[in-house]
Amino acid sequence: MRYIEELQRTAKSVQEALTPIVLALDSPPPRPLRAFVEGSELDVRTKDFDPSAARRLHDLTDEFLAAH
16 A cells, blocks of 8 residues: 555656656657656667567467456
């Protein structure tokens, strides 16, 4: 329950959370793959953005959704 309490305490309003998303949709970035946290761009050339890991996550998600 501490996680939920922490999330409730630190969560942004829907308006605050959607603003950077809408801005990115209205003015798409020139590069095809970009990632952002709190409006700051992340470097997508790190191991955190490994294509094989993304494929594995996709496949596991598909399996999970098919089972439920």
